[in-house]
Amino acid sequence: MPRRHLRVTGAAREPLGAVLRELRTKLDVPEEFPADVVAEAERVAAAPPWLPDRDETAVPFFTIDPPTSTDLDQAMHLSRRPGGGYRVRYAIADVAAYVTPGGALDAEAHRRVTTLYFPDEKVPLHPTVLSEGAASLLPDQTCPAVLWTIDLDADGRTETTDVVRALVRSRAKLDYAGVQKAIDDGTAEEPLALLKDIGLLRGQLEVERGGISLDVPEQEIVASDTAYELAYRAPLPADAWNAQISLLTGMAAADLMLAAGTGILRTLPAAPDGAVGRLRRTAKALHIEWPHHVPYSDLIRSLDPRVPHHAAFLQECTTLLRGAGYTAFRGGETPALATHAAVAAPYTHCTAPLRRLVDRYTSELCLAASAERGVPEWVLTALDELPKEMADGTRRANSVERECVDLVEAALLRHRVGEIFDAVVVDVKDHEQAVGTVQLTEPAVVARVEGGASALPLGERLRVRLAQADPGTAKVLFTPA
Structure with a gap:
């Protein structure tokens, strides 16, 4: 089945609460933080072990995230350079300012690896006193950050990259729909309006180097106090422009680490x-x-x-994007696979340290490379094991995503077994042409179809009958009507 790009909006209560709790047990999902982890988080949230000397709080940064998000990893400020071109300032939450290597917080982050998103709750990588409080780039809160300054020429190509620690202060928490509206109607001030200009330029450079960004509608779980619904969300242009800033930073980070000879990359081999x-x-x-x-x-x-x-x-x-992983290297030896096939360039994860373990390490590696100094020993000690840790954590996150959608689909349809729906065939198995996947028009369900006497018509409309749907016991299954 094609991988589903899932977003969760809201937080419903019952009736799926018990089934979701069982799912967390089945997947061995860590929930409550140990007492020593909570104690350390509360202590460092109140008084961080250290703060940077550089003060960039005068720069009016802003964040762009889903409306309900409070774990804000990135804040940006965009401007024109006096001689032509653009300056991208991208502040990334500095988790290392709070997490002591070898401490309880650090050990727990290595156990969790990523934040996990369920319809009824979020299982964070770090205690919320940090991830949604002291370390989050919330508006009007002064925070330590890893500040990227990337100067671009008039065509959007990178000219220089600088990475330092600094104090920053976001001025506004924006969401994608609001950003899109402000840019479309011309009311956005220049630092925000430039998101479109720079995003389009970077998109064109992606075309030139042969990179790809798949515009696949996302399946979204929308939750209220009493029910779950499913919807398809078509990404806005603002999503793509914002993603280009993150992509730009990930490529700059990879280049810095490769030049320094030590780092960790997000890699994807070319499709066979x-x-x-x-x-x-x-x-x-x-x-x-x-x-x-x-x-x-x-x-x-x-x-x-x-x-x-x-x-x-x-x-x-x-399917061509499967096989992505992490590749660590050191000692000046460039890894055999140093590129990400979809990016069509070296790339790494570095912009979401509140939600992903590896990003805290790439920040440290890039700070060291930019300053031309040695990498901290605690980073080098963890480097070789990070690819496996991230692989395990990513597998668990993917399992959570798949299982949650399956459960919500079954709950949504459990009383409609036997009904006929309009659908489109989006996948057919190679050696079983009567087995595949259909995407319903309404509700927003993507599920298995089988049991017909003839090959499924890939890409064509098909009337299907719901054969089973029972959350916790049977995934949704259709048959040709």
Whole structure:
């Protein structure tokens, strides 16, 4: 089944609470923080072990996040350079200012690895007194940050990169819909309005280097006090522009570490010929023209996810993004695989340390590289084990995502077994053409279909009957009607 890009909005209570609690037990999800971890977090939140000397609180930073988010990792300020080009200031929460290597907080972060998102609650990487309090870049709160200053030329290409520790102060907590509206109606002030200009320039550079950003609608769990619903969320242009700033920083971080000879990269090998060949066969089945001289990256940019057979093909394209991992290196030796195939350049994770363990380490590696000094010993000690830790944590996060959607889908449809729905076939198994995946128009469900006498019509509309749906015991299953 194609991977689902999941967002959770709100926090419902019952009736799924018990089933979700069972799921957390099944997946061995850590919930309550040990007493010593809480005590350390409360102590350092009240008085951080150290704070940077540099003060950049005069810069009017802003954050862009979903409306309900309070674990704010990034704040930005964008400006024009006097001689032409742009300056990107990107402040990243400085978790290392609070977490002592080898302490209780550090050990617990290595156990958790990532923040996990459930419909009824969030299981954070760090205690909320830090992740949603002292260390979060909340508006009108002075915080320690790892401050990136990246100067771009008039075409959006990186000219210089500087990374330092500094105190920062966000002025505004913005959300994607509000940002999009302000930019579209011309009311955005220049530091925000430049998000579009820089985002579009960086998007064009992505095209030039052969990178890809799949515009696949996200499946969103929307929760109220009494019920769950599912919806499809088409990403806004502002999502893509904001993502380009994060991508820019991740590429700059990779370049810094590679130049210094020590670091950790987010890597993805090129898709094997067999996978691309399968995708070409899928394109043919979906009546999508793909001339041999047209690169894969150019083809997907020509597709409209609102068109059913285009959406089906875009879902299939996600299969080429499997196999991503983390690659650590040291001693000046460049790893054999140093690039991320979807980015089409070296890249790393460095912009979400409140929610992802590895980012705290990449911040330290980049600070050391930028200052041309040695890497802290606590970073070097952990470096070799980080790829495995992140792989394990990412697998658990993916399992949580899949299982949560399955449960909500089953709960949403449990009383509608036997009903007929309109759907589109978005995936067909290679060797079992009567088995695949359908995407319902309403409600926003993506589920397995099987039991027909003939091959499923990939990318075409299909009437399906709900055969089973029972949260906790049976995933949603359809049959051709």
